Amino acid sequence: MLLRNRLLSLNLTSFLSPLSPPPKSASFLFSFNKTIAHSTHKRPESKPDVSASRPAKQPMSERARFAKTVLFVPPGVDPEDVTDEMILPGSNIVVGPYAGHSQIKEVEFVKSSGRAKDCPKDDRPEFAILGRSNVGKSSLINALVRKKEVALTSKKPGKTQLINHFLVNKSWYIVDLPGYGFARASDAARTDWSSFTKGYFLNRDTLVAVLLLIDASVPPQRIDLDCANWLGRNNIPMTFVFTKCDKLKASKGKRPDENIRDFQELIRENYKQHPAWIMTSSVTGLGRDELLLHLSQLRNYWDQ
Ligand code: GDP
Numbered sequence: 001m002l003l004r005n006r007l008l009s010l011n012l013t014s015f016l017s018p019l020s021p022p023p024k025s026a027s028f029l030f031s032f033n034k035t036i037a038h039s040t041h042k043r044p045e046s047k048p049d050v051s052a053s054r055p056a057k058q059p060m061s062e063r064a065r066f067a068k069t070v071l072f073v074p075p076g077v078d079p080e081d082v083t084d085e086m087i088l089p090g091s092n093i094v095v096g097p098y099a100g101h102s103q104i105k106e107v108e109f110v111k112s113s114g115r116a117k118d119c120p121k122d123d124r125p126e127f128a129i130l131g132r133s134n135v136g137k138s139s140l141i142n143a144l145v146r147k148k149e150v151a152l153t154s155k156k157p158g159k160t161q162l163i164n165h166f167l168v169n170k171s172w173y174i175v176d177l178p179g180y181g182f183a184r185a186s187d188a189a190r191t192d193w194s195s196f197t198k199g200y201f202l203n204r205d206t207l208v209a210v211l212l213l214i215d216a217s218v219p220p221q222r223i224d225l226d227c228a229n230w231l232g233r234n235n236i237p238m239t240f241v242f243t244k245c246d247k248l249k250a251s252k253g254k255r256p257d258e259n260i261r262d263f264q265e266l267i268r269e270n271y272k273q274h275p276a277w278i279m280t281s282s283v284t285g286l287g288r289d290e291l292l293l294h295l296s297q298l299r300n301y302w303d304q
Pocket of ligand 1: 136137138243
């Protein structure tokens, strides 16, 4: 709770104080409602219109402005109504009416696919997990499903060029994507990653959101920012999952929450509305249940 308050106050100073100025370069608008629509064509036309009940010209309160620019406000929640208690600890994520059953009872490995078009062909929603090699992707997947070595991907850097589908509770998928940006990977392997994984993002209709893993124990990395901006430009919904948040400050370097703040300040330059973000640790379990709850609300909305 203390950490949450500290993060919220960090947010308040770094994001809220210049309440009125727009982002420096709003090259694209990333908003949940807009991007979720991209991820499915089946969505019914009418969704809860949270603004319908209030007069169009009523000025936005500071609370609502904060909620709209800094927090992730899910469908069904009016930014005017967001309270502190609705925000998941260690995150900017507001819990809304679509949040529901979130625990993982069973998980089964379904298949590895070498091409986007070989992925399982059904309508179940999926979340892709992406990040630099060594970011803690396998550890996070194993922590989420509470099984050791569910993430079967090869640990050899640059070798894992497969899309791995894991079916959870027989109703949704966790998708393990190849890591990117490992120094030892050959240029050829990196090029493969680009076309291969980009093809998946651009063509996968059942993709609800990408969980982009960011190592909070190191300063912001150009390659992560580039990846986030590519996803944003292509309207792919994403949640930043900060990993290794248990790591204490090294003798040099900054604390995880300082690295997270630096990352967010860089991200904010390109987004009018900040994407969802959450702090996690596969060592302490920090953020696990909160992340699963967040996935449940995205999924339940998608499933409608
Ligand atoms: P991947 O290459 O992205 O799959 O990364 P791994 O899951 O194999 O993790 C890379 C390294 O980071 C390993 O040494 C893990 O033990 C370590 N690691 C992963 N997650 C955490 C975490 O939450 N906290 C700490 N302290 N170390 C972690």
